[in-house]
Amino acid sequence: LDYQHVQVPFEITLWIMLASLAKIGFHLYNKLPSVVPESCLLIFVGLIMGGIIYGLNDRSPPVMDSDIFFLYLLPPIVLDAGYFMPSRPFFENIGTILLYAVVGTIWNVFGIGFSLYGICQVKAFRLQDVSLLHNLLFGSLIAAVDPVAVLAVFEEIHVNEKLHILVFGESLLNDAVTVVLYKLFRSFCEMPTIKSTDVFAGVGKFFVVGLGGVLVGLSFGFTAAFTTRFTKDIRVIEPLFVFLYSYLSYLTAEMFHLSGIVAIISCAMGMKRYVEANISLKSHTTVKYFMKMWSSVSDTLIFIFLGVSTIGENHEWNWPYICFTVIFCLIWRALGVLVLTFFVNRFHVNTITSKDQFIIAYGGLRGAICFSLVFLLPDFHRKKLFIAATTVVILFTVFIQGMTIRPLVDLLAVKRKRESAPTVGEQIHIRFLDHLLAGIEDISGHWGQYYWKDKLEYFNSKYLQKILLREYDQPKSSIVLLYEKLERKHAMELAQAGQLGHGPAPPSFLSSDRTVITDQKLEDTLNPAVLDNIQEILARNLYRIRRTGPAYNRHTLPGDSEPTEQAKELLILRHKSL
């Protein structure tokens, strides 16, 4: 027996296997996952395993390594999140998200830090040796909402899209702030004296870390898109590039102390539309499938490790400090959301309701990022207290808040995600309004959201697509794509039923067999009758139009062969309006 030789890959494989089997186990009993979120169950499995290891070895089980977490477990989840990010609601609410992520996180860090310092001044609690700086450092790691925990819970409760993107977007983008504040306070802790220039340099770093991450991500994303232009003869390694470039963007950002999370998200969002157009259908299925699979495994491992790491003797228990940490985390977040939303609502027509505000505040779950950061702290005499407090906050938010948020959403009747995809009529109207608003903004000289979106779209179709796409074609409108998807689905059904081309298919038979087919998402969101209807209309009108002329697009009007002329015209109009 030569265990030493295969130990590393063997144990990694076994851990992944355990995680996958645990996942299967939960889903065998359908009732369990509908009551308790999977993250709680996984932490519970971890706790049991940690207990077993502790009992057998009589020493603390190994703690989740921060390097493993940040280098191997976190990137797949963030990549998945970025790649499947609904870009429309994200960019529509980017202002609000940034406000929550930047101002909100700073608010929480200082709020929690200073109020915990206040608690430390009470003599009865015996905490007077914890300095203000240490409290602020602790605040900086405990304040950040965790994307992994948020995703795990919010994916199951199906709140409306705007609410989801507000909480989830915040949890992703606050990484830049957390990185800066955490590193700032950590270096302050090690400095003998702090000059005011250091503080100003820290503030400047926000922009460097965040925007640098975006820059690194986008450059890798576009390189990835450009690379997939040349993979026509070796389809089989296409999916690899999506993963390699995203991972490189993350690692590069981390190497330069930029925000890796922001980088990988920018990379994924930047490359998605070009890569999808360049690679084959099968490659695309593989990319999507593997991304989901990988993030699902990472996610599972993180929660199990979190449970395992909780057991042991790494903790120093101090009731007041721990209880007040939990309380302050709740209070400051609630206050922050209230104040920030007040300002947001003043400048927006589509306001955030008080119910939504409650869910935003309540959905501020903490997770494995805090946990990894607290273990990365330099050794000092109160580190174990911080570890204990962090563990309690994580378990409290994941278990108590995570398990009660679904009933609360039901109770408050928070607006849910709409069950069906937007109809074709709606899609056309949204598109029409976008163009209309862009035009109005253009004429009125107000360079708002729609104006920039339109400019970006123009830049994209004029330059980026030509460089990054292999077969630069008329961009297909989403309606045509929907139609093609429906047609493909219909064809597969006919094939399955063995009715293809041998006389017309009896409609009753078809609709009864509709459940067979693979495309799960469409299945979930549209019912058969609606589908049939859409398909009918599209088949009659749209497809033939597209085959005779190009699809409707603002920049390629049928009669308008020179897009530059149109651009000139716009320029003249704007100059006049100014």
Next chain:
Amino acid sequence: LDYQHVQVPFEITLWIMLASLAKIGFHLYNKLPSVVPESCLLIFVGLIMGGIIYGLNDRSPPVMDSDIFFLYLLPPIVLDAGYFMPSRPFFENIGTILLYAVVGTIWNVFGIGFSLYGICQVKAFRLQDVSLLHNLLFGSLIAAVDPVAVLAVFEEIHVNEKLHILVFGESLLNDAVTVVLYKLFRSFCEMPTIKSTDVFAGVGKFFVVGLGGVLVGLSFGFTAAFTTRFTKDIRVIEPLFVFLYSYLSYLTAEMFHLSGIVAIISCAMGMKRYVEANISLKSHTTVKYFMKMWSSVSDTLIFIFLGVSTIGENHEWNWPYICFTVIFCLIWRALGVLVLTFFVNRFHVNTITSKDQFIIAYGGLRGAICFSLVFLLPDFHRKKLFIAATTVVILFTVFIQGMTIRPLVDLLAVKRKRESAPTVGEQIHIRFLDHLLAGIEDISGHWGQYYWKDKLEYFNSKYLQKILLREYDQPKSSIVLLYEKLERKHAMELAQAGQLGHGPAPPSFLSSDRTVITDQKLEDTLNPAVLDNIQEILARNLYRIRRTGPAYNRHTLPGDSEPTEQAKELLILRHKSL
């Protein structure tokens, strides 16, 4: 800049990226890969990179780590090979393959070892300090044909299926022999005296290592199939199990000093048919795609590393030893093939022609396995000589033999792989003959190949399928599956053309558009006219038969509801014949 922190994943990602980009680069110029095999190009890239590293650092570039090779790079390639192994030709020729793999390898080991020892006795060569045992050890590592190198070359030259499986099967299965002989001689080298019992124990080990590998592989394979029964609710982690269990089988076999290659091949071949039936179509695409991708990357990395490792100061040059090694490798292999084929041909009707024999002998390429084994040798004063000789043999076989084998195949007019898939008529006849021969063997009491195949099929449909398949259904005959595939393809074409369900499709349009569609393999092997014809016939006759009664299967005759009765009947017949 914090490079230390991300070094390991960063460098791994960069190496993979380099390998993928090199692959893209070769395929940009279509002429290059058709003349020079990819493996040669990759070694060349490696040589250049090694030269650059050597020039810059002024010390030998890092050598490919044997652990990395055996634990991470080899398994994906072997898994891919096992999973896509054509099982029919493999099992039809299993006797010949085993003869080549076991007897042939032993023949080569001792032939090369003893004749090199003879060379060492020549005083002028100054090699008298190399003992017989060391020569045999060297013979054991240089004798084995390398599956990675063989696959890389034979995939491009498209020889007939039997020839391919003979060379490739040998290269896979000789692993058990190589492992045993290599470890045996290595331990002999370290022993002060060798007893005769040790030699006998060594012979016994062959069976343990080989059959143990098969056993480990099959048990993991069946566990994998059983696990995928329960993944219906979490489709997304299905592909994972295929990879995890295969890898575990490899690691477990390696841990117990069994043959990992044999284990992973048994695992892949054992699980394939059950897993495919259990998992969803998209999961299956992902599995296939990812396996191909992974093995392709591993393959690329191995050849690049091989090139890089060649550069440096690890070599001791001795002209006679190195030249005679190359010559003996060629001679003993040629002799071995001639002698073994002589025996094989006496017992088979379907003989191996002399052209085929030449290609089998000439296709005995050496590769990275030899290279890793020679670096794993314990340190002794002539190790560098062995490394040099191994490197030369590998480069000679991969470059000279690899580049000339394609012209030779053309020149000799070796029978090629048939261009088209077997027609439906052929398939039906093959099937019919199988059953007929099984029946004849049964009645005549000669328990040959067909008899056992039939028994295995019976055992499979009676027990294994019930345990391992989620939805145990009538087994679909391959003809029905072909029909379904054609129908699916046809449907996709109709959808693409926008002709579905809106009036009958004009046939001219269809056939002109046929090239659009995705299923590459069918596309390559069948021409449109044949396809149309098959589909027409099947649509008229076969599908409806299947829908009214079960598909034809020897064990489930339409009128025969009790398979046990049939078994009894057979038993009586056989007893009578005996």
